[in-house]
């Protein structure tokens with residue numbers, strides 16, 4: 001059989017993730033796997049906040065083009081970067097076991113954002129992080145921070161910020177865990193839908209590969225992420241919305257928390273919900289997400305969303 005080819009972005013994080021999946025496919029299924037590195041639009045646009053660039057799935061379109069024309073068979077994504085609706089002809093064949101879903105605080109001098117002096121400068125371009133930081137500390141000055149993980153850390157080290165917020169999972173994958181000063185608990189800084197999990201995308205018609213890859217599914221992670229992603233989907237979600245959704249297991253029940261802020265007026269109070277349900281399958285997980293959307297709408301979510 002021919003090599004299985006993984007299309008991947010070329011950031012250090014994307015390569016780590018692709019190599020991780022390559023190694024698993026080799027070890028567990030004896031497949032011969034190689035990587036096809038690609039630069040995406042999202043990698044090229046470094047000067048503007050992604051939320052202003054707008055396009056959904058900025059990081060995935062080129063990879064899908066490679067799957068479409070057969071140059072590659074599989075794309076490995078950070079699930080939180082995958083749009084809620086895939087284009088026709090593509091499926092998420094697996095969601096793998098999630099590592100640490102939390103956001104991390106990185107700073108040379110301050111152990112937590114709560115220790116910062118009045119008006120301190122925090123770097124992040126994620127509206128989700130902006131609205132939750134301001135809910136903790138309305139006095140903070142939030143400044144944009146773009147680029148891959150190494151770039152963001154370099155900008156912090158160059159002195160432009162008192163601290164920055166990054167996903168713990170990305171830092172851990174790159175061996176940068178020692179940079180983490182603290183991890184936010186998931187109630188005060190609710191993670192993004194899918195944060196910390198890897199999603200494997202293939203063509204819908206790739207029956208054999210789909211069957212193989214389905215064996216990498218981690219069901220508890222999949223169900224949690226289905227609930228989270230349904231919140232995003234139900235609010236017309238894109239990464240440009242200040243929306244957080246995180247689910248975790250408490251015994252056999254899934255506990256889902258979500259928060260919505262106002263991207264235009266980021267100091268407006270957050271809308272928050274927390275719901276728990278016994279969940280056994282994808283439909284029940286999505287139903288839990290849909291209930292969270294209904295609860296947010298009952299709190300006035302429409303007034304927080306960009307006019308359609």
Ligand SMILES: NCc1[nH]cc(CCC(=O)O)c1CC(=O)O
Nearest residue numbers: 078080166167169170195196197
């Ligand atoms: N938006 C970029 C991105 N996509 C995935 C991760 C981290 C790894 C993950 O969440 O799986 C990051 C970096 C960050 O948000 O700090």
